[in-house]
Amino acid sequence: MPLVAGVDSSTQSCKVVVRDADSGALVRHGSAPHPSGTEVAPHAWWDALQQAVAAAGGLADVAAISVGAQQHGMVCLDESGAVVRDALLWNDSRSAAAAADLVAELPGGAAGWARAVGSVPVASFTVTKLRWLAEHEPDNAARTAAVCLPHDWLSWRLRGGGELDTVTTDRSDASGTGYWSPAENAYRPELLQLALGRAPLLPRVLGPAEAAGTRAGGTALIGPGAGDNAAAALGVGAEPGDVIISIGTSGVACALSSAPTADPSGAVAGFADATGAFLPLVATLNAGQVLDVVARLLGVGLPELSDLALQAPPGADGLVLVPYLAGERTPNKPDATGALHGLQLGNTTRAHLARAAIEGLLCGLADGLDALRAAGVQPARALLVGGGARSEALRRMAPAILGMPVVVPAPGESVADGAARQAAWTLAGTAEPPRWAAAAPARYEADPQPLVRARYARVRDLVSDRPNN
Numbered sequence: 001m002p003l004v005a006g007v008d009s010s011t012q013s014c015k016v017v018v019r020d021a022d023s024g025a026l027v028r029h030g031s032a033p034h035p036s037g038t039e040v041a042p043h044a045w046w047d048a049l050q051q052a053v054a055a056a057g058g059l060a061d062v063a064a065i066s067v068g069a070q071q072h073g074m075v076c077l078d079e080s081g082a083v084v085r086d087a088l089l090w091n092d093s094r095s096a097a098a099a100a101d102l103v104a105e106l107p108g109g110a111a112g113w114a115r116a117v118g119s120v121p122v123a124s125f126t127v128t129k130l131r132w133l134a135e136h137e138p139d140n141a142a143r144t145a146a147v148c149l150p151h152d153w154l155s156w157r158l159r160g161g162g163e164l165d166t167v168t169t170d171r172s173d174a175s176g177t178g179y180w181s182p183a184e185n186a187y188r189p190e191l192l193q194l195a196l197g198r199a200p201l202l203p204r205v206l207g208p209a210e211a212a213g214t215r216a217g218g219t220a221l222i223g224p225g226a227g228d229n230a231a232a233a234l235g236v237g238a239e240p241g242d243v244i245i246s247i248g249t250s251g252v253a254c255a256l257s258s259a260p261t262a263d264p265s266g267a268v269a270g271f272a273d274a275t276g277a278f279l280p281l282v283a284t285l286n287a288g289q290v291l292d293v294v295a296r297l298l299g300v301g302l303p304e305l306s307d308l309a310l311q312a313p314p315g316a317d318g319l320v321l322v323p324y325l326a327g328e329r330t331p332n333k334p335d336a337t338g339a340l341h342g343l344q345l346g347n348t349t350r351a352h353l354a355r356a357a358i359e360g361l362l363c364g365l366a367d368g369l370d371a372l373r374a375a376g377v378q379p380a381r382a383l384l385v386g387g388g389a390r391s392e393a394l395r396r397m398a399p400a401i402l403g404m405p406v407v408v409p410a411p412g413e414s415v416a417d418g419a420a421r422q423a424a425w426t427l428a429g430t431a432e433p434p435r436w437a438a439a440a441p442a443r444y445e446a447d448p449q450p451l452v453r454a455r456y457a458r459v460r461d462l463v464s465d466r467p468n469n
């Protein structure tokens with residue numbers, strides 16, 4: 001009965017699960033918070049990982065470990081392997097202008113990028129952060145000898161660090177950089193050159209179950225790791241016809257695909273998955289934090305926010321919240337602000353606001369589902385994951401707004417679970433990941449509410465930009 005560990009080093013926290021490699025049974029788990037903000041010292045992730053590991057009872061008896069983590073974050077290393085500056089995270093929008101410039105500079109524009117790497121870069125993508133670095137911090141850009149991502153850096157540290165050419169990544173996370181092609185399974189160094197003016201060292205891209213090495217001072221294998229959404233897909237055992245809806249800091253709609261996608265509109269990112277296939281994905285910047293902010297505004301906790309939302313009728317009597325509180329990524333409106341529309345004497349209650357907040361973030365994801373359909377995905381049911389999936393109101397409202405049955409996997413940590421399953425796969429060395437039995441999921445169904453989406457569609461573009469001063 002070997003044990004394996006899976007890590008989710010995501011935006012708000014680090015979670016560690018230890019599971020039985022054969023059955024998948026949960027043995028123990030732990031977590032620790034990350035600092036807030038969109039610019040974070042990678043050492044804070046390392047410290048949180050140590051705390052979460054300790055809370056999970058340590059790794060002494062673990063035979064393999066894999067790290068899933070937030071995608072896209074720019075981790076720059078100098079010649080000695082030291083971090084050059086704090087990492088710019090996926091939700092840091094300062095590189096929005098750099099993204100627009102890069103799109104304009106490549107022959108073919110957005111379509112050229114989609115052809116080259118399956119995605120059109122927006123501020124979240126690493127390639128745009130590197131252009132921002134070259135323009136705003138040329139000294140830091142010049143000191144950058146290697147560029148990697150959060151899970152690459154943590155996996156490397158777990159192995160004890162070493163030479164820069166020993167840093168590794170995996171297909172799923174490489175596909176979020178903007179300079180790696182999922183269709184060709186290859187870097188596109190000319191795009192890195194376009195962004196930074198030169199091409200620093202990049203991590204070696206491992207296969208789906210290829211070991212990155214062993215843990216420093218021990219024998220535990222380190223799996224290839226994955227971007228958090230690809231790890232979640234592995235963790236919940238997603239199958240063709242499933243769309244994964246994640247309500248974490250980001251809102252995500254993604255699906256497994258046997259073929260690469262290339263959406264020139266930029267709505268669907270053509271990512272790779274953690275099994276050797278593909279993961280077309282739509283991400284929004286506004287999900288869990290919309291719930292947090294509105295709960296705080298109403299002076300309640302998240303469970304009470306859910307109770308309040310269920311007290312208002314579907315559509316919140318015409319109150320519509322456009323949730324662009326952090327700007328937005330899909331649609332690409334990095335400077336947008338949120339808005340509350342349709343205020344009337346009869347709908348200005350706390351319950352109406354709670355309901356409008358949840359409906360607003362779900363409508364953004366329903367638009368994402370439409371974009372996935374346009375890219376060829378044919379979803380039959382949604383698997384709801386992420387911290388927001390704990391909200392009973394969100395679970396009940398999701399099928400009506402997404403227009404399909406919603407399944408909520410048994411309580412767990414989908415990303416860390418997927419990383420643990422990847423670790424077990426690396427340990428087993430089999431062609432396919434191990435099959436782990438899962439507890440029966442909860443299923444939610446409801447009649448579609450096209451009116452809620454129609455009202456949202458009428459006002460979603462009626463938002464102001466952030467003031468410049």
Ligand SMILES: Nc1ncnc2c1ncn2[C@@H]1O[C@H](COP(=O)(O)OP(=O)(O)O)[C@@H](O)[C@H]1O
Pocket residue numbers: 010011012013247248249250287288289291292302303386387388389390391392
């Ligand atoms: N009981 C709950 N009800 C509703 N939402 C919750 C609950 N607990 C956590 N959340 C939401 O989960 C979000 C964090 O989700 P998580 O998947 O852990 O984020 P991340 O992966 O980005 O770190 C919080 O912003 C919060 O809104």
Ligand SMILES: O=C(CO)[C@@H](O)[C@H](O)COP(=O)(O)O
Pocket residue numbers: 010011012069070071072090124176227228229248249250251252281283
């Ligand atoms: O940018 C993306 C996907 O492209 C985000 O999904 C990040 O990967 C962060 O995820 P969470 O911390 O919200 O889970």
